[in-house]
Amino acid sequence: MTVTEAPALYEAALRGEPLQQTVFPALINTTRPFWTIGQWPIEVPSPSPQTIPRLQRVIREVRGRTGWSARRLADVVGSTHTTIRQAENGRPLMSGHSGDLRQRLLGLHDIVERVYILAGNDPERTATILLTGPASTGRSAIDELRATGDPGRAYVAALDVLRPRSTGLLVGDRPRRDEPTTALHE
Amino acid sequence: MASLYQAGWRQGSIVEVDLPLDSVVLGASGRPERSSQRHGLWAVATQECDLDRASTDAPDPCIELRPLFTHDYPTDWGIRSARLRLTDDEYAEASAPRLIVAPRVLTAALASGAIRRDLSLARRQGFRTWLGLRYDRPAVPNHLVGLAQCIGKEVTRNKHRQTAGRVRDILMQFDDTADPVRYSLFAVLADSRDEAEVRAWLGRVCQAIPTELGVADRIQAAHADGIALSTIESSYAADVRQVTWRRDQPKPEGAT
Numbered sequence: 001m002t003v004t005e006a007p008a009l010y011e012a013a014l015r016g017e018p019l020q021q022t023v024f025p026a027l028i029n030t031t032r033p034f035w036t037i038g039q040w041p042i043e044v045p046s047p048s049p050q051t052i053p054r055l056q057r058v059i060r061e062v063r064g065r066t067g068w069s070a071r072r073l074a075d076v077v078g079s080t081h082t083t084i085r086q087a088e089n090g091r092p093l094m095s096g097h098s099g100d101l102r103q104r105l106l107g108l109h110d111i112v113e114r115v116y117i118l119a120g121n122d123p124e125r126t127a128t129i130l131l132t133g134p135a136s137t138g139r140s141a142i143d144e145l146r147a148t149g150d151p152g153r154a155y156v157a158a159l160d161v162l163r164p165r166s167t168g169l170l171v172g173d174r175p176r177r178d179e180p181t182t183a184l185h186e
Numbered sequence: 187m188a189s190l191y192q193a194g195w196r197q198g199s200i201v202e203v204d205l206p207l208d209s210v211v212l213g214a215s216g217r218p219e220r221s222s223q224r225h226g227l228w229a230v231a232t233q234e235c236d237l238d239r240a241s242t243d244a245p246d247p248c249i250e251l252r253p254l255f256t257h258d259y260p261t262d263w264g265i266r267s268a269r270l271r272l273t274d275d276e277y278a279e280a281s282a283p284r285l286i287v288a289p290r291v292l293t294a295a296l297a298s299g300a301i302r303r304d305l306s307l308a309r310r311q312g313f314r315t316w317l318g319l320r321y322d323r324p325a326v327p328n329h330l331v332g333l334a335q336c337i338g339k340e341v342t343r344n345k346h347r348q349t350a351g352r353v354r355d356i357l358m359q360f361d362d363t364a365d366p367v368r369y370s371l372f373a374v375l376a377d378s379r380d381e382a383e384v385r386a387w388l389g390r391v392c393q394a395i396p397t398e399l400g401v402a403d404r405i406q407a408a409h410a411d412g413i414a415l416s417t418i419e420s421s422y423a424a425d426v427r428q429v430t431w432r433r434d435q436p437k438p439e440g441a442t
Contacts, residue, residue: 111393117401152386152390152391153389172357172370172372172421174370175359180327183323183325184331184334184335
């Protein structure tokens, strides 16, 4: 129960009468003028949440989920640790200097985000998977990213480390269960 | 004696003839009862191989007719929908009762002046595809519909069309005990030399799927000869067939 739902209880509290329950201060709605001093209504400006720019968030998440230093991340995406640090601190990338760094960071983030989940939210294991070459090609996800710039190939390389490809007949290990289904299109 | 096929009947032939259309409902007495009405517009649903085996004067019922309707027809051709347009204003309804007639009934109907119309080959193919899809639509457990639809949408994006054309089918398997759901994608290739490229393409597809819906942890591609039949049978099919058949596309692509 809130005070606004029980004005009588609140008034009793103001009078100092013994109460049967805890009474919290009345809530003030600050989204509209709630008090007037003289002729001036008091208005509280609405808070504008500051969102972290996407690139800053991307860099922080990649570093947090791999445990990489700015220098290591710079090495992975082919940049300098100064640029990475500046971007992480919110300075916009200079397109003339950074080339497609933004795109490379976003591509890497897409992979890291997924591998981190598959690695049980373990940064160390995530970094190991990304830097290990699967037996089939020997090229790690990061190698693929550097060589081809293709996040798809890099992701597949990481998956091949997590679940190495078997030779011979391709066999799925999650057969469908006997349960009701819904058509994808109707 | 000529067969129905030789007499010009095809799967998708439309015939205007007044016939009874029966179904069974629960009557007021609480017992099943016949619900009978008359209907005058039909499409032949029987496959042409069976039409070719059926003699025009065969007395036993073996030819399936689907009632066609003209009221409130859908705007799309609807090859994946419950209603399929066969002509500009005539459509079949998946849930409508169907009729099995003797070949002799069709022969007699034509002899007594019933009108038969034949669809173009493209529209007959569309009808055939629709009939098949009604019993073999891509479907997944209810709680995986969002993920499967998202995979299907990404796979069929225009920018992927060229690579998708090298894939005969994409199979999906899910582990819904994990959070988020883990899924495997298996591409069935026409040419095993496309393996690396198709896997990379699927890798990009998977990165476009929000992680809240699921995370791919296995992406494989192999020629049909290299995939266990049990895997093909026990997987869910992603909808990669380009079976959208809209007004401006008279021929259903890849729908054969």
